[in-house]
Amino acid sequence: MEKRKRSDQMSDEIEERIATGIYPPGMRLDEVELAASFGVSRTPIREALIQLSSSGLVEIRPRRGAIVADIGPQQLWEMFEVMAELEAMCGRIAARRISKEEQAALVAAHEACETAREQNDADMYYRLNEQFHHLIYAASHNSFLQAQAAALHRRLKPYRRLQLRVRDRMNSSFSEHAGILDAILSEQGDLAAERLREHVVVQGQRFADLVSSLPRLNAASR
Amino acid sequence: MEKRKRSDQMSDEIEERIATGIYPPGMRLDEVELAASFGVSRTPIREALIQLSSSGLVEIRPRRGAIVADIGPQQLWEMFEVMAELEAMCGRIAARRISKEEQAALVAAHEACETAREQNDADMYYRLNEQFHHLIYAASHNSFLQAQAAALHRRLKPYRRLQLRVRDRMNSSFSEHAGILDAILSEQGDLAAERLREHVVVQGQRFADLVSSLPRLNAASR
DNA sequence: GATCCTGAAATTGTATGCAATACTGACTTC
DNA sequence: GAAGTCAGTATTGCATACAATTTCAGGATC
Structure with missing residues (x-):
């Protein structure tokens, strides 16, 4: 039935929230907070953030957390x-x-x-x-x-x-x-x-x- | 001193091995095997594979593992x-x-x-x-x-x-x-x-x- | 011999625990 | 008052444990 993995769903959902402005550019994306709000552990959240980072929508600064990409x-x-x-x-x-x-x-x-x-x-x-x-x-x-x-x-x-x-x-x-x-x-x-x-x-x-x-x-x- | 994370290093290393043909197109990338060969746990390997998947060098088939992208x-x-x-x-x-x-x-x-x-x-x-x-x-x-x-x-x-x-x-x-x-x-x-x-x-x-x-x-x- | 079960082994996906680093804020010093 | 220092806290990165799914070998059936 459900073949996709949670991390992909998380990725889509977060992307959607970025696209619609729920998560505006520059906003900090806290892993535990996101995990709690989606009812999953940090792992799929982290994987989703990595994906979004590769596509450029999110910026991950090592050891300093992720933010929604805010480009000038x-x-x-x-x-x-x-x-x-x-x-x-x-x-x-x-x-x-x-x-x-x-x-x-x-x-x-x-x-x-x-x-x-x-x-x-x-x-x-x-x-x-x-x-x-x-x-x-x-x-x-x-x-x-x-x-x-x-x-x-x-x-x-x-x-x-x-x-x-x-x-x-x-x-x-x-x-x-x-x-x-x-x-x-x-x-x-x-x-x-x-x-x-x-x-x-x-x-x-x-x-x-x-x-x-x-x-x-x-x-x-x- | 070292500011990059392991998963990024893994990503670079795997990419290098793909580029040089050590991991040829179509090759299966086993997480535990890679983890063992690099002396890290599966976590950074998985994160690296996700990154490489986003850039297209690797193809992740849900629940069926990753392979080096093999395009026609x-x-x-x-x-x-x-x-x-x-x-x-x-x-x-x-x-x-x-x-x-x-x-x-x-x-x-x-x-x-x-x-x-x-x-x-x-x-x-x-x-x-x-x-x-x-x-x-x-x-x-x-x-x-x-x-x-x-x-x-x-x-x-x-x-x-x-x-x-x-x-x-x-x-x-x-x-x-x-x-x-x-x-x-x-x-x-x-x-x-x-x-x-x-x-x-x-x-x-x-x-x-x-x-x-x-x-x-x-x-x-x- | 080919196809269809079936269950054990292997592998991926997720959760959790621990270690390392960055942040915070009170306190000190000038 | 500003800047620096140094714990204590919070958060990330990695390792490990567990769960879910796939793979594959070995028979059973036709």
């Missing part, structure tokens, strides 16, 4: 720069390799986004936007690239959350999606890449600006 | 496709941002490669080649990109090892390096990107071919 605007921008390139790559390849079924799915996802936009439902748009992008990753037919893009996407989630409802972002995002979709469907790989890169860079710029205007939790964590 | 030619090619893009990105940005000091270091590394080539020292060339590429990563001045490129480079190490001495590879590699260096120094980012991409893709093609001609250890590991 500089590194955030660097990560978006890479994200933009990965997505551009996905788009360029996807334009060549996408199947009819995947085209249909992508169009459907885009139209679903339109619905969310019309209803001005930011949460829904957020989820559907995610789906749209993941479909492009998958359409690259490079499972490793897909995994890398998805991993970095997840890594950036705690920060995306911050500007879910920036004014008018949905509209501009949606029209950018239209351009991207068009380029992919017409097999213009380089154009799709360029538009995706721009789409992500714009987001990244916004996020980095936002974060730099925010106070950091653990300013003196060295 | 298909995924190997996918990984090189991504590696090519990451390196291209490094090169494109590096051409814009490289400092005078970094230019000098890169030229020096290239010249060192030339020496190794003249002496036909494949091992030395291998190391210096690595250094050359890492200098380009660093010159991108995007520490996250640098880390990602380095991580994937490491991930591919066990396979690079396989064709260290392919006939005449040193010469063609070296002349490709010359073209890359030239493009970077003359600030032609797109050209540098294109040449780096090609440089890596050629390698990837060779590796994938080589691996596909090799017998796999754990062909029936499902």
